[in-house]
């Protein structure tokens with residue numbers, strides 16, 4: 001299908017394996033800058049119960065059959081395919097009011113999020129279908145009963161209800177962790193900009209990369225869909241607090257304890273440090289950042305700075321700096337390359353923002369920007385949803401309410417003065433929980449006091465100063481590796497956050513039982529589980545032959561004083577505990593000179609390594625190394641090496657093998673315990 005940006009068309013939903021138009025003609029969606037119709041939207045007639053069932057029954061099993069690495073490879077292929085088609089998305093994005101720079105956040109930011117999850121999935125997750133959480137908990141004295149936590153994908157669907165401001169990123173940032181977890185999705189974009197989401201979903205479906213039903217799209221109302229959600233489903237919502245509250249208390253969500261994540265109105269603050277007076281680099285960075293946050297996406301960003309908290313002594317200079325910068329912002333039709341700020345998403349949205357500015361005016365005075373007479377460099381100021389950036393000043397913010405409660409979802413911020421660091425924290429906290437706050441300071445003491453004061457009330461806190469000025473990703477950028485979401489009025493939910501986001505769509509279960517059965521269930525050998533000693537050195541086995549529990553018990557080696565002195569002089573580590581008998585004795589941990597920990601690890605390798613070329617390709621590190629009992633001259637060491645986990649890499653001739661390495665002395669006491677990590681060939685070459 002050739003989707004043209006300039007021909008209004010009826011949007012379709014992609015449900016139950018096909019594209020369907022609503023039964024009615026649909027509500028017109030207008031170009032934000034010109035007012036011309038772009039599309040018509042309607043979802044009447046869709047059987048939403050069937051949509052959920054299709055996702056659960058058709059796509060759920062198909063996704064769960066894939067390993068994390070296979071799902072990650074799928075996301076990567078999808079990200080690459082979308083990136084190749086990005087210009088088509090940019091062309092249509094202009095109708096939403098977005099400039100090229102705004103669209104970059106939405107389109108390439110969204111695709112980048114997919115790719116970031118693909119890469120994290122491959123690097124940080126095992127090539128399995130189940131995740132382990134934490135270590136083995138031994139629950140009996142004789143080791144015959146243990147427990148470990150596992151995470152497995154929910155068997156329902158994740159319904160993602162999104163806001164109008166990020167039609168691409170909003171969808172992609174949510175489906176990436178969901179699909180990586182192995183859970184199908186139903187995406188419902190906000191109507192106003194749904195045409196861009198619809199276009200992207202068309203391109204996704206055309207690639208055929210996702211299992212059928214893994215991504216369904218509803219353009220228009222979700223009707224009675226929420227009546228049919230069940231305990232294995234999850235619902236996420238981004239939008240207004242009022243709608244969020246309604247959905248959060250929806251009967252089926254409450255009755256079935258459906259996981260509900262909300263990201264709603266957020267009164268994000270930026271704090272200028274007491275040290276950051278006019279003339280400092282931090283002051284200039286702050287002015288730039290506040291102006292950027294106010295004008296990017298015309299202020300329609302969930303993370304935009306709404307409250308500007310600055311030392312009273314700097315307020316005047318700050319307002320002057322911002323007024324100057326904002327006044328130079330070229331507003332107009334985003335199709336014009338000279339334009340730096342486009343219109344709001346719709347005329348209704350502009351009326352909404354103007355009404356909220358009137359609410360804010362109860363506490364604050366407008367010090368820059370006329371909300372009623374937009375000055376545009378291109379486009380029709382009446383037909384398009386243009387609005388000048390509006391800066392307000394609230395002189396007594398501790399006594400005010402509206403400035404901490406009202407989110408004007410547009411290019412609008414309020415400057416509020418403070419005198420002490422404590423006061424700055426108090427003002428920021430009056431937002432009752434936000435997605436993000438930033439602190440601009442070069443004073444470590446101020447940073448510590450303010451960041452620790454803000455942290456319990458925010459999902460993310462960014463510190464800006466001269467050292468990170470060039471590399472900083474800025475106040476407003478949610479990054480796939482970091483938590484996006486906030487406590488309190490920001491919704492009390494979390495999105496993104498790397499693997500934290502993935503785990504949200506999985507169930508954590510404590511599995512208790514005998515170690516051998518726990519090993520079988522989790523795919524990772526557990527101390528006390530059965531082992532296999534078949535006489536063949538496990539380093540001679542390829543991945544095809546190696547089994548979890550394959551074990552090697554080595555010969556022993558006695559550590560001499562000469563060994564310790566040789567190692568000390570050879571490496572240069574002549575720490576007194578190895579070299580000075582009297583000083584070592586005086587140390588509360590040792591009874592005379594001891595072997596170096598790294599000497600023990602080196603001798604252990606000398607005991608367990610099989611030297612000839614073979615399937616073991618490389619040693620790439622150790623995990624969780626602990627030295628548990630001192631080794632004195634005359635002690636005799638031996639090693640028990642057990643194959644703990646086998647992780648074949650997709651699309652490679654090798655995989656990772658994790659070995660449990662237990663080094664003991666002549667009394668059987670563990671002197672060192674760690675995991676050895678190796679790369680092993682899949683077959684003997």
Ligand code: NDP
Nearest residue numbers: 162163164189190191238239240243263264265266302409
């Ligand atoms: P809404 O809360 O009206 O809508 C958000 C999403 O919920 C849309 O997809 C909408 O669909 C859907 N929705 C609305 N009602 C229902 C319902 N009864 N059942 C199921 N889904 C529903 O927010 P908007 O997107 O219109 O934005 C309005 C305001 O929200 C903004 O002005 C801003 O203040 C705030 N907002 C805050 C954000 C934040 O993260 N801080 C992000 C975006 C918005 P439809 O569009 O079809 O009605």
